[in-house]
Amino acid sequence: MNYHIDRSKWQKPSYGGHYDERATEYEGIRCKCQRCEVSFVFEPEEQKRQFESLGRFPFWVPGLCASCQSEWEKIGPKLKRFEAAWQNKKLEASDQDELKEWLKLIEQSTSYRKKDYGSRANMLRKLLSN
């Protein structure tokens, strides 16, 4: 199965990314998972989807293998919920159990190299030590 490159669907058609101007088909790109360091292939079909449908720049590569990515997809939304609850003051310093849970998720998230939650983690550690 070939996956034809349609540059007109790229966010910036003049920017080649992984491909020079003569390339006509997506090719598998070997990547290394930033978390578990397993080697995996960024498949042509997935590249077409990312670059032509989802609007990613064509130099992007996934940072996580499929299994780490699916683990992250369980953790990421929970972190967002905690963050939103905190911002909306639905979560407070007295909710120690919740804060512990939040800190645990942040500590897990660092291995996924997703986002630096360092200042949040420090804040929570301070609130929890009181």
Ligand SMILES: [Zn+2]
């Ligand atoms: Zn992995």
